[in-house]
C-alpha cells in the first residue's frame with residue numbers, strides 16, 4: 001500500500017480533486033498533518049470525510065509563540081493517529097529566547113506522546129544536538145523524523161532510539177545527495193515516503209505545487225536507489241506506516257471503528 005505519510009491537504013486548492021488524482025495513481029492512504037490551532041479543524045474535517053485520510057495533531061516549531069495546550073482537546077478524536085508535527089527549526093537562526101520556547105513546546109509534546117502512547121512526527125532542521133537530547137529525555141516516545149534533510153549521524157542516532165525516517169521529494173533534487181545517501185542506508189523496516197505538499201514537488205514536477213499524487217515519483221526514485229520494484233516500495237513503506245501509526249484502521253479491513261465506537265474505547269474514557 002503506497003501512503004503519503006506527510007501531507008498538508010488543507011493548504012491545497014481543491015483537496016478533493018487532489019485526493020482523486022492521487023488515488024488514480026495508486027496512492028491508498030494520506031496522513032494529513034496538523035501544525036497549529038488555527039488549521040486543526042480543517043485537517044480533522046478532511047480526515048472525517050475520507051476513510052483513507054488520517055490526521056495528526058500538533059504544533060510546529062514555527063508556531064512556538066502559542067501555548068500548545070489546545071492539543072489535548074483533540075487526543076481522543078477517532079481520526080487522530082499521531083502527535084505533531086513538532087520539533088526544532090534553528091535553520092533560520094531564531095533568537096535564543098525563541099530557541100528556548102521551541103524546546104519547551106517540543107518537550108511538552110513528547111511528554112504527551114509518552115502519556116498517550118502515540119507516535120510523533122518530528123520536524124528537525126539545524127538543531128541536531130538539541131533534537132537528540134530531547135528524544136533521549138523521552139525514552140517512551142516513538143515516531144518519525146519527517147522530510148529528513150540532516151546528517152547520517154542524526155539519522156543513525158534516531159534509528160538507535162527506535163525512530164523511523166521519512167524521505168520527501170528532496171531526494172530527487174540535484175543538491176539532495178545527502179538525502180540520497182540516507183535513503184540508501186536506512187534499514188528497510190524504518191523507511192517512509194512523503195510529499196510534505198504543497199511544498200517540495202519532486203522531479204519531474206519541480207516548480208509546480210506539490211500534491212499527494214507525486215509521492216509516486218518519490219517512491220519510484222527511492223526504489224531505484226535501493227533496487228526495489230514499485231510494488232516492493234509500496235509494500236515495504238506501507239507496512240512500516242501501519243506498524244508505526246498503529247491507530248490506523250484500513251478502510252474495509254473489518255477492523256475499522258466507527259467514530260462513536262472509537263470514542264467509547266478511547267484511552268482517557270476508560271481510565
Ligand SMILES: [Zn+2]
Nearest residue numbers: 006033085196
Ligand atoms: Zn509538514
